[in-house]
Amino acid sequence: MNKNDIIRLDIIDMTSDGSGVGKADSMVIFVPDTAVGDVCDVRILKVKKNVCYGKVEKIIERSDDRVDPVCPVSSRCGGCVYRHMSYDAELRIKHKKVYDAVTRIGKVDGDKVKEIIGAYENQTNRYRNKAQIPVGLSKTGEVEMGFYSRHSHRIAPCDDCLLSPEIFTQISDTFKEFVTKYPYLIYSEEKHSGKIRHLYLRIGEKTGEVMVCVVVNGRSFDHQDELFNSIIEKYPEVKSIVINVNKAKTNVILGYENIVVFGKESITDVLCGLKFELSPLAFYQVNRTQAQRLYEKAKEYADLSGNEVLIDLYCGTGTIGLSMANSCKTLIGVEIIDEAIENAKKNAENNGISNARFICGDAEKAATELQKEGITPDVIIVDPPRKGLTEKLIHTIVEMNPKRVVYVSCDPATLGRDLKIFEELQYFAKEITPVDLFPRTAHCESVCLLSKE
Ligand code: SAH
Numbered sequence: 001m002n003k004n005d006i007i008r009l010d011i012i013d014m015t016s017d018g019s020g021v022g023k024a025d026s027m028v029i030f031v032p033d034t035a036v037g038d039v040c041d042v043r044i045l046k047v048k049k050n051v052c053y054g055k056v057e058k059i060i061e062r063s064d065d066r067v068d069p070v071c072p073v074s075s076r077c078g079g080c081v082y083r084h085m086s087y088d089a090e091l092r093i094k095h096k097k098v099y100d101a102v103t104r105i106g107k108v109d110g111d112k113v114k115e116i117i118g119a120y121e122n123q124t125n126r127y128r129n130k131a132q133i134p135v136g137l138s139k140t141g142e143v144e145m146g147f148y149s150r151h152s153h154r155i156a157p158c159d160d161c162l163l164s165p166e167i168f169t170q171i172s173d174t175f176k177e178f179v180t181k182y183p184y185l186i187y188s189e190e191k192h193s194g195k196i197r198h199l200y201l202r203i204g205e206k207t208g209e210v211m212v213c214v215v216v217n218g219r220s221f222d223h224q225d226e227l228f229n230s231i232i233e234k235y236p237e238v239k240s241i242v243i244n245v246n247k248a249k250t251n252v253i254l255g256y257e258n259i260v261v262f263g264k265e266s267i268t269d270v271l272c273g274l275k276f277e278l279s280p281l282a283f284y285q286v287n288r289t290q291a292q293r294l295y296e297k298a299k300e301y302a303d304l305s306g307n308e309v310l311i312d313l314y315c316g317t318g319t320i321g322l323s324m325a326n327s328c329k330t331l332i333g334v335e336i337i338d339e340a341i342e343n344a345k346k347n348a349e350n351n352g353i354s355n356a357r358f359i360c361g362d363a364e365k366a367a368t369e370l371q372k373e374g375i376t377p378d379v380i381i382v383d384p385p386r387k388g389l390t391e392k393l394i395h396t397i398v399e400m401n402p403k404r405v406v407y408v409s410c411d412p413a414t415l416g417r418d419l420k421i422f423e424e425l426q427y428f429a430k431e432i433t434p435v436d437l438f439p440r441t442a443h444c445e446s447v448c449l450l451s452k453e
Contacts, residue, residue, distance in 0.1 A: 018081030037063030105416030318344030388414025
């Protein structure tokens with residue numbers, strides 16, 4: 001097989017990141033934007049030892065799962081890997097991804113995997129409450145706003161992302177008019193010159209409040225009042241305008257300093273009946289409705305009666321634990337990022353929650369400290385990043401002897417790996433529910449209840 005060869009391929013499987021898979025000449029070929037059941041002509045783009053990467057030249061036979069993509073840039077932007085498929089097919093694939101990982105790697109009985117909690121019918125699009133939109137100039141000098149293409153810093157232009165609310169598109173249009181009038185203001189990554197780097201938008205879905213944050217290589221930019229006044233005039237929902245200062249030569253989007261130029265320093269949203277303040281740097285789940293459903297399932301698994309000591313490891317700004325604080329005696333949250341812990345404390349205070357304690361530190365170390373302190377948790381919740389838990393932490397959790405462990409996972413493979421270790425230590429997966437927090441994209445969350453037999 002050589003680069004630029006065109007071969008006819010049956011798509012027979014999907015990878016966990018949403019690419020179609022076919023086989024030819026004992027080679028495995030990965031082809032994005034295809035679905036199981038497609039027969040297509042594929043151009044080979046890259047040849048490695050046993051695998052190739054290709055792209056569709058022509059679809060010969062359509063999979064039953066196909067729908068016509070409604071986004072003109074989905075294949076270039078790479079975010080919505082399932083945009084060309086029905087949502088039912090996507091949910092099937094995501095369920096299987098969790099099922100395969102926990103049964104094959106975790107050796108969990110397949111019956112334990114429950115139906116996936118998919119998004120409500122009208123919420124597979126426009127569900128995001130946050131957008132970070134890079135601004136740049138094309139080689140021909142045109143203003144480009146959109147997404148970085150996968151694995152690159154080239155902007156795939158997109159004026160209306162179907163995952164973002166319409167108000168974001170409108171504000172982004174107003175913003176684009178402004179930078180098109182003054183293109184010299186646009187930051188260049190290569191030269192580290194110019195001012196405006198990103199447009200960053202957030203919405204508190206429940207309150208309707210919108211934050212407009214401009215990420216600037218500096219503390220201000222020419223004609224900024226012209227932009228901000230037109231936004232304030234056109235969009236009464238905007239309750240906060242902030243300049244985020246990022247002068248560093250980096251691809252990290254946000255800097256640490258925020259200058260409020262209009263309204264409040266943060267906007268408010270309501271999640272599981274609690275108020276949360278969203279400042280530019282505060283972490284918050286991007287899909288509020290589905291996050292609530294995930295937390296409700298976690299709460300059901302925690303099965304609290306009001307007398308429990310509850311530990312929430314990897315607590316972020318405290319959302320999961322705080323949503324259960326009224327149903328337990330004591331809550332202890334642990335998180336490694338200092339600002340997130342400050343937010344968590346403030347969130348507790350703002351909601352009149354006084355039985356919560358938050359510790360800034362590494363989950364593994366903090367758990368060992370809590371064990372030494374003689375804390376005997378009834379329930380432990382963990383919500384680690386993709387790499388999952390450490391073996392040492394799993395041992396510490398088991399030694400603390402909780403009645404239940406609730407494992408919220410954003411990576412089925414590491415969940416499977418960790419369930420196997422729990423099982424060896426006599427904690428068994430009782431039930432696993434996949435939850436789709438990110439419709440149309442490759443990511444899938446799940447929540448698992450573990451307890452001793
Ligand atoms: N439970 C929160 C956030 C989960 S994201 C929510 O639902 O909103 C995972 C969190 O783990 C992040 O906030 C990250 O900062 C934190 N984290 C990463 N490594 C950690 C570690 N070693 N110890 C403690 N927290 C860690």
